[in-house]
Amino acid sequence: MNDPFKEAGATRKVLKADEEAAGRLDSWLTAALAGDFSRNRIKSLIEQGAVLVNGAAVTEPKRKVHPGDVIEVGLPEPEDPVPQGEDIPLDVLYEDDDLIVICKPAGLVVHPGAGNWTGTLVNALIHHCGESLSGIGGVRRPGIVHRLDKETSGVMVVAKNDAAHRHLSAQFADHGRTGPLERAYQAAVWGRPRQLRGVIDAPLGRAGDRTKRAVKREESEDAREAITHYEVVERYGEKPDSTCLASLVECHLETGRTHQIRVHMAHIGHPLIGDPDYGLAFKTKANLLPPAAKVVVNAFDRQALHAYMLQFEHPASNEIMHFEAPIPDDMEALLQALRALD
Template identity: 55%
Template sequence: MREADRSPDGGSFVYPVGDERGGERLDRFLAAEAAAAGANLSRTRLKGLIEAGLVSIDGATVKDASQAVRGGQVIGLNVPAAVDPTPLGEDIPLKIVFEDAHLLVLDKPAGLVVHPAAGHEAGTLVNALIAHCGASLSGIGGVRRPGIVHRLDKDTSGLLVVAKTDAAHQGLAKTFADHGKTLALAREYLAFVWGVPARPSGVVDAPLGRHAIDREKIAVVPASRGRHAVTHWRVIERFGEEASLIACRLETGRTHQIRVHMAHCGHPVLGDPVYAKGFKSKAARLPPEAQARLNALSRQALHAALLGFPHPVTGAAMRFESALPPDLQNLADALSVSGNPMPFVPILDRR
């Protein structure tokens, strides 16, 4: 191993790849090299650094942790200097749809990470919330997750509720943990999926856990090593035989639940870079405008469109809806067989 410009808490490193190491995944190669050098860098941390553009192969930036390395290549790694674990407030615009003294509901855009993590130490929703709420933000979630009761994937858009006080945080956490069994909780998503389901509606009841080989992915697993996960779905609109718009209601809230469950059914979410890789060739069957819209999307076509819950302090019924954002509305319009724009209709009125 060779290194350059190393500081006590970060540095720039260079790792030549021996012929015997050819074929290894990039993140595994780096994890082994870092461990051999005594550096405390987990594969999760390294994946974040790779996706943040801090790793190069022969001088060219790479962002795919699963890419195989080859003998003779030179891997470059830049590890940022350590930062204060307490996130700082940042002036990031927020689309707030409701706010009172106890909580706020916002419409999160795609691309916004919810809380700081490896590779995303700043520019997150938490940074924006700290700036917006100041000292009133609930601290129950810890310094990295203040006010956060539930989350959306970085590239999923839509409604999210945040606790501003500890009392609200406790009440909301109880509601979300109940999953709507005894307390009123409604969460529905709009998802554009490949193909047309054989039935107008259905339920996916399949436990989820870490993928046996790729630990960064979630998969349907045996109940003995998975967590109970249930997704209710129904078809909203069919776009020929190639794609459909469905509404998904969560009975549980597991990581990547909708994305994994719909892929398990043979109808993965359009644009999903992880769980719909095998469906990329189907894009050629879409109308040209739809192909262009899908290529421009650069994210999974998933939107948290409905959020309903009892106010954690007053008990009042709260219900919010979010229309498709422009990128997904453009995709819907391009997919429409009739060529007419698809108007947004409140989800509960679509039954």
């Protein structure tokens, strides 16, 4: 009998599903391997025959996992975890010996990880800054004190030495409650919140997919405090009953959880336009738009979210630093199409 692991050139790892195991094999394995490999990579390994369940090869990623299943997986040699500098253009808003402030474009991953070992912001920063980046974040996240989702654009600050890293990290950990740190985002959402200004106070935790988040009950083990302040600044396609087809919302974070704005806006019934994770149920809303706007909205292939403002205290001079970045061209084109509704 052929060894299904031989072709994969892999190291054999044996896992046993616990009594609460459920769901798809590819999803379960991705979570069980603690994020070492992306779900797409795990799916590929299954399809290659590099996974056995109870001694039998399984090539269907959708195969259900049951309590007690013994799962063997052939893990390929790990990719080089030490990022190298790459000549990737950076939009630098400010730079000195302590820090660098950039405007991250949509589509750029912040730091290397499973499925994204190259082509990240960290690779660009290593090339641009050389060895001056702070090492506190580790080899994969040098200088990184906060992050933006891959498809979210906007202002970020990166530490260039360890003292700056500690100072900036403390400000982000405090979330601006006792200091000058402030973060503001612009988001294009479906519909219009009933209240034009409000606060969303809803704890977040992991959803079924390890990469996603969901609103949780406060007593949930993984629930983390999450507070978003929002204000509607523009309304598009307003109707006589004061409802709208879409809105531009400004959000200020009081906490900084993964996907916070995206989950919170979806939670109150107004997901971000283009959001592939939390707004798919609203995708057909584009059918209510005039043809010209419908084309633009359907072509917008990311969440309409831009971190337009960042304010913090400089770690060396204690000066209050304030930076703003204009909405990028793709999102501006989306807003112009929505403004044309009126």
